[in-house]
Amino acid sequence: xxxxxxxxxxxxxxxxxxxxxxxxxxxxxxxxxxxxxxxxxxxxxxxxxxxxxxxxxxxx
Numbered sequence: 220x221x222x223x224x225x226x227x228x229x230x231x232x233x234x235x236x237x238x239x240x241x242x243x244x245x246x247x248x249x250x251x252x253x254x255x256x257x258x259x260x261x262x263x264x265x266x267x268x269x270x271x272x273x274x275x276x277x278x279x
Contacts, residue, residue, distance in 0.1 A: 220259070226266055231273065235266045 222237035242263055245256045 220262075222259075222266075223262060226262060226269075231266055231270045235263065235270065238263045238266055 220241060222234050222241055225231075225234035225237055228234075238259060242256065242259045245253065245259055249256055
């Protein structure tokens with residue numbers, strides 16, 4: 220999963236785009252109750268939180 224690697228490399232903006240795209244595809248191909256969809260959703264939430272923290276640090 221490219222988004223997970225981008226997240227690991229701290230490329231948050233690109234990671235979020237990749238993860239959200241993956242999540243949309245997985246919702247159609249596997250359904251929203253599948254474990255992989257739920258895992259990607261957790262990565263999306265983690266990425267959003269890390270972006271929020273980065274933004275908070277840059278403002279203060």
